[in-house]
Every structure is written in C-alpha cells, then in structure tokens.
Amino acid sequence: MAEKIRIGILGYGNLGKGVELAIRQNPDMELAAFFTRRAPEALKTQSPDVPVYNVKDAISKKDDIDVMILCGGSATDLPVQSPEYAKYFNIVDSFDTHAKIPEHFANVDASAKEGGHVAFISVGWDPGMFSLQRLIGNCILPNGKDYTFWGRGVSQGHSDAIRRIKGVKDGKQYTVPVPAALEKVRAGENPELTTREKHTRECYVVAEEGADLARIENEIKTMPNYFADYDTTVHFISQEELDRDHSGIPHGGFVIRTGTTGADTKQMIEYSLKLGSNPEFTSSVIVAYARAAYKMAQEGITGAKTVFDVAPTYLSPLSAEEQRKNLL
C-alpha cells in the first residue's frame, strides 16, 4: 500500500471531532496531529496516540502534514487562519459566510500560490455539495429555476440567538422546510416563494425560573433577520426534555432544479440530504476533499479551489480504471 495521507486537524470543536472520526473510515489516510489554541495537555481527544500541539508550533510541523484541515469558525477564525496556513500547508476549510466567499477566495488564493499549496475553501454541504448540485443543475437545465430548502435541522446560529435572550437558560432551533412549498416545486409549478413560504422555525426553549415566557416568546418571534420573516413556533420545555430529545445535531435539505427542454418538456433534478449529524457529515465531505487536495498538490497544482474546481476522480481512493469499471 502507498504511503498514507497525513492529516492535521486545527481546532477541536464539533467539526474537528467529526474529522477525527471520518479519517478512521478512510484507510488511505492517517491522523498525524491535532493543533489547538488551548494548552495541548488539556485537550482530551478520542485518539490518545495522536500528538496534540499548540497552534504556535504548527508551522514547525509542516513537513509532517500533507493536508491541514482548519476546523475553526467562519466569523473570526478562518478569515485569518486560512490565508495564514495556506502559505505552509495544503488546507481545507469550511468557510460558509456566502457573501464573503469572493474576498476569502482571493486572500487564500494569494497565499496558497505564494506558498505553492492547494487550498480548498468552503467545503461541506452548503456551501459544498449543494453548490455542486446548483452549478451542475444550472448547466444541464439552463431554462430552469433553482430551489434550495434546508432542514429539518438544527441551526446553530438561531439556537445561539435564542440563548442570548434574557431569561433563556438553553434552547435549540430547528429550520423546517414547508411541505406545501416543496410539493409545488416538485410538481414543476415554478412558484415564486417568499422566505416565509419556504421555511418555518421551531424553537425549544428552557426558561429560567420565574422568567416572563410571553416576553421571551415575543422577543424570539419578532427578532429581525433571525425570526421576524418566518412563521415561528416556540415550545417551552424543561432542561431534561431538551437534553433528552434535542441533543443531536441533525440537518439536511433539498436542492431542486426544475426546467424545461425542447417544446416545454418538464425535467426535474432533486438532491437531498438527511443527516443524523451535520458536523460529522460536513467532516466526511471535508476529508474527501483533503484527498483531492493531496493528489492535486502532487501534480503541482496550486492556489485556492472550491468544489467547482476539482474533477471528481480526485476525491476517490480508487484508481481511475477502478472508478470507471465500478462506478460509471
């Protein structure tokens, strides 16, 4: 067997933990090291044999890591880390602030080229797999319309927003696609759907003792950007119920492209994900793109890349012949 692809994990939250587990499912890879901003000895990983270093020592390990997976957040971590580490490593990140992707791409591209590395940005399922389906759907059915629905799943951002409200002890928010909207799209009706018509929001809230529930519910439902444009339901439950029934991080969604060909012939492409764990799935996507980053770097390719820029053959551990024989 060829040498294994040595992966580094930088950041050990839900995503880092998911990457740790995903690597175990890929025999052509090995987890070489963790990098953390915490005290290394304080980090309890699920891989006791894998060394943990402080991020300050990352650059000194650059010859031991084939691909560094950056598992930080999009708000403040990745805008700094991705351009920084792309100078020294092939990297994969999951930058998901859609509006800032062009800027992030440009920054990462410059340092990846300077360092002679491949740097995948915005890898995951949206952006990521959903983007791929949108792009291909647009190319195949140019006379058509895209629909993306998210859920049923936990939105971390909306859950955080609930938890910031005074009197809220804990909470979880589910984004839910509206079945009637999905059915209209699938029926090829090409509906124009408002934000409210596409998704509803379900909140499970643990209030502090004696808190004003009516005020909390009202603050949630009228919160601009997060909830005001949606039909939102608020359920007050106990901490025990929340822990018992809402501890998972499921997610998923749908990308649908409807269009016509020839003399108004209806055609429909639908891609859907039903994910038991959002971060574990995102991690699994990232790990496949880490393989692609490694292979592309071996061919001398450099610069920032997205899921649009990689031929699918690079994602697979199989040879091109095996891919054609078994999967085409």
Place this chain on the structure above:
Amino acid sequence: MAEKIRIGILGYGNLGKGVELAIRQNPDMELAAFFTRRAPEALKTQSPDVPVYNVKDAISKKDDIDVMILCGGSATDLPVQSPEYAKYFNIVDSFDTHAKIPEHFANVDASAKEGGHVAFISVGWDPGMFSLQRLIGNCILPNGKDYTFWGRGVSQGHSDAIRRIKGVKDGKQYTVPVPAALEKVRAGENPELTTREKHTRECYVVAEEGADLARIENEIKTMPNYFADYDTTVHFISQEELDRDHSGIPHGGFVIRTGTTGADTKQMIEYSLKLGSNPEFTSSVIVAYARAAYKMAQEGITGAKTVFDVAPTYLSPLSAEEQRKNLL
C-alpha cells in the same frame, strides 16, 4: 460576446434531435452542421438554416466544428465512430454499455491523444449524472451502501424485445421501482435487494388481430434477461390507446447512498431525476459536457474523459468568479 462554440451533430435520431433543441438554450453555442449516413437532402431537421452533410464529408469540415456530438447507438455505431472521429474532432458520446466502457475508453483515448483532442465518453444520466453521484457518495460515506433505481420510465431495449415477439404489432415497456424497496433504503435499513425486489416491469402491448394473447403474455414474462427475473404485468391495449397514452419517453430514477459516520450516526444522500423526456435530458447533459470539452481542449488537454474527469467549473458558461458568487 466571445465567439460561439460550434457544435456538430452526427446522427439524427431522438438524441440528435434533443441536442439540436438543447443547443438553442445555450447562447454561447451554435449548431454548425448535421452529419448523416442518409442522403443529406432527405434529412428534415428543425433547423432549416443549418447545413446537412453526409458523414463521408465530416472530416473535411473539421475546422468548422469545435465539438462533434456523436448521437449514434452504443451497440454498433459508437464503438466505431468514437475512436474514428476523436482523431479529427473533440467529441462527446453517450456510450452506455457499462461492461464495455473500459475497452471503449482505451480505444477512444488512444485516438484522441493521437489527434490531440478531448473525447468525452459515456455522458448522459446513467452513465453520467448517476455515476457522478455514486462516485461522490462513495467518497463522502465510505462506510455505506449504494442503491440505484431506474424509472418510472420507458426502456427502449425492453420495448424492442416485446415488439420482436410474433403476433405483437406494437408495445412499450415501463421500468418501475418498487416503492417498498425504496422506502426500506430511505429508512437506512441497508437491505440486500434482489433484482425482483427492486423493479417491476409494466408492458403495454398492441397485439395483431387474432393473435394468441396468452402465448404472447407468457413469452414476455418468461423471456430470459429481459423479463424472467422480474414481476411483469402485461396490458393488451389498442394502437389508439398506445399512441394516446404512451407516446412519450419519460424516465428517471434514484441514486441513494446510505452510510454511517462516527458512532453509527445515519447519513443519507439521495439524488433523483424525473424526466419528461429521456433523450432530451440526456442531450442537455451532453451539451453541457460539450462546453467542457471545448474549454479543456483550449487548455491543451487531450485524451478520453468521463464525467469523473472534469471539474464542474468547465460545464458552466459563467466565469469562475460568477460561479462562486452566485452558486457556491
């Protein structure tokens, strides 16, 4: 606007007609010429301004065609045409005899490299879009299982087989996925499914006057390879009913990848197509890959390619910046 991509269509059956219409939906392309084995003046196309040539003259037009789309059949046309024309043109074919793909790839690869062209083989939806989903699904969820279902849709091969039976005037066969099997797969049960459990076959048959219907039904249901391994229903109808209710060529299907990540977390990826016209959709896929062939050839890439070998960015008429901004 940049110069348009000049497409040639070789073969004018259902697929050629679909390509003709698909090109009209892509403003960066133009249909430059048809090539036919028939007498050119006998070919009635839907594009009276586009010249029709005999295939014998194809090579003399090689400087007028950027990509030649080969619309012949996989049984006898493409095994000869694709290696032949890849010497002179960038080509796209829809070769779909799965078992012979490795051989076809090798033959086409040799002549495409000799001629310095890009030659896409096996483009369409299966092989094609379904293959892409299988490959990516396998890479993301290595600990999982693939399921491909076809239909509900018309199988040309099975319809032909019915029509060859003595006493049959006309007929159409639909391949239908078994709903219970689909549900088991979606529920993450990872069932082992036999051929019979996955699909049923529905036949609509017009018998000749006085024909022995019981014998025809029995011959269909017991026909090896085509029907014997399936639960098959046979409906005898009139030619008027067949023409009225079964004149379309719809198709579609499902590629489902189920798998687990982490500590047995269930994950599911589902891709489905619901096609009003199988050849028109296949043509639309082919035309998108013709764009990719053109762009890749401009970069000096040569040889045989499949859907696994092209970065999705090449399929799109948009710039990489626009793709990232609007679709990522």
